[in-house]
Amino acid sequence: xxFNSGSSQWRGLLFCAVLxxxxxxxxxxxxxxxxxxxxxxxxxxxxxxxxxxxxxxxxTFSHWMHRRKFACRVCHFxxxxxxxxxxxxxTEAANRAGKYCGxxxxxxxxxxxxxxxxxxxxxxxxxKAYKKERFAELARLPAAPFGNRIDWGRALNKGLSVPVKxxxxxxxxxxxxxxxxxxxxxxxxxxxxxxxxxxxxTWLLDCNNCHxxxxxxxxxxxxxxxxxANLQGDFCGVCHLSVAFPMDDCKRCHPAMQx
Ligand code: HEC
Ligand code: HEC
Ligand code: HEC
Ligand code: HEC
Ligand code: HEC
Numbered sequence: 001x002x003f004n005s006g007s008s009q010w011r012g013l014l015f016c017a018v019l020x021x022x023x024x025x026x027x028x029x030x031x032x033x034x035x036x037x038x039x040x041x042x043x044x045x046x047x048x049x050x051x052x053x054x055x056x057x058x059x060t061f062s063h064w065m066h067r068r069k070f071a072c073r074v075c076h077f078x079x080x081x082x083x084x085x086x087x088x089x090x091t092e093a094a095n096r097a098g099k100y101c102g103x104x105x106x107x108x109x110x111x112x113x114x115x116x117x118x119x120x121x122x123x124x125x126x127x128k129a130y131k132k133e134r135f136a137e138l139a140r141l142p143a144a145p146f147g148n149r150i151d152w153g154r155a156l157n158k159g160l161s162v163p164v165k166x167x168x169x170x171x172x173x174x175x176x177x178x179x180x181x182x183x184x185x186x187x188x189x190x191x192x193x194x195x196x197x198x199x200x201x202t203w204l205l206d207c208n209n210c211h212x213x214x215x216x217x218x219x220x221x222x223x224x225x226x227x228x229a230n231l232q233g234d235f236c237g238v239c240h241l242s243v244a245f246p247m248d249d250c251k252r253c254h255p256a257m258q259x
Pocket of ligand 4: 072151152153154194195196197200201204205209210214235236237238239240244245252253
């Protein structure tokens, strides 16, 4: 029997499927969300692209430690770290020549510890939980249910977190004040839309971090954009699985969702 969307029987079935599915999705039953790390390890990574063959421990990097001082665009636009672990060609020679971690104003031996003995082990310790005791310094920031359990967006709005926006490449104030809120209608019947506010994204990121590589610059034209793709680390999932609040927080993107 060919699929006939006009048949009320099929409609009923489809409606139930969507509804039941969305309920179990909300319960986290259908789509596997990655198991959450402890809040003080969310966004912490070990960089071992070259160290694993050089007999030195991987470099540890903590997003919460750095993002309270620097906006994402400083590292992911100006310094050109990629938003995927182990894809940037960081070398010790480059660090010492003032690139990457060694950029002036960063680990240059003045603003923060540099690249000489005995500092090596502060980065090369292979410990994802390194300096976790300093997480307590963030206890005054507003709370959230997932990720670092910190509502970084509110912290920004209330001026409780004031990360530096640039080192040398100043964002164009006219462009970066763009704050259009987009209502991204879902392709599934009965699923409330996701809301995309350009703020706080444009406060923290450069337009270039998303356009055109991740998203087209026209609403609902990005191909293959779906929740399943988000959960695989594409689109919103580039950031909202590992550094920004994670996918578990359905209501923060779908405010009208029941749960
Ligand atoms: C501010 C953090 C930091 C400090 C301090 C640091 N490094 Fe590194 N280093 C890194 C990062 C990040 C990488 C890239 C790791 C990778 O891709 O595996 C790296 C890579 C390396 C590598 C492997 C790649 C290459 O270029 O040969 C060696 C060896 C190395 N560092 C030695 C050292 C030594 C020795 C010291 C101290 C004198 C030191 N590092 C200090 C961050 C640091
Ligand atoms: C002080 C520099 C710095 C800041 C600030 C920073 N990052 Fe990163 N980020 C890095 C480095 C370094 C890597 C690893 C790059 C590599 O290994 O190629 C990384 C990796 C990532 C990854 C990949 C994580 C993974 O699990 O693979 C994402 C996503 C990311 N950053 C998003 C962000 C967002 C969003 C912000 C702002 C809230 C931010 N970063 C702020 C330096 C920074
Ligand atoms: C965190 C990612 C992100 C950043 C950063 C970002 N955008 Fe967007 N933008 C989006 C998404 C998502 C869409 C919708 C794409 C879709 O639906 O296919 C969009 C759409 C747009 C649109 C089309 C709106 C419409 O109604 O069709 C414009 C214009 C735009 N962005 C401008 C900007 C500018 C200017 C900046 C920098 C100041 C910027 N964006 C930064 C994610 C981003
Ligand atoms: C390039 C990284 C990046 C991408 C891609 C991205 N975001 Fe974000 N988003 C962030 C960061 C960073 C914040 C600040 C809050 C945080 O870190 O938890 C944020 C905040 C938000 C907020 C504000 C929540 C609040 O209460 O303050 C919403 C809503 C949101 N993102 C939705 C989306 C949606 C929907 C998409 C995909 C269309 C998306 N984001 C893509 C990085 C990103
Ligand atoms: C970071 C933002 C974000 C979070 C968190 C999020 N979603 Fe979504 N979701 C989206 C976006 C954006 C779309 C619409 C994609 C499009 O334009 O087609 C979407 C679409 C959907 C759809 C419709 C199917 C589709 O692919 O269009 C379902 C169902 C859904 N989300 C369920 C959930 C559930 C359940 C959760 C919590 C476990 C969740 N979402 C959390 C951003 C998010």
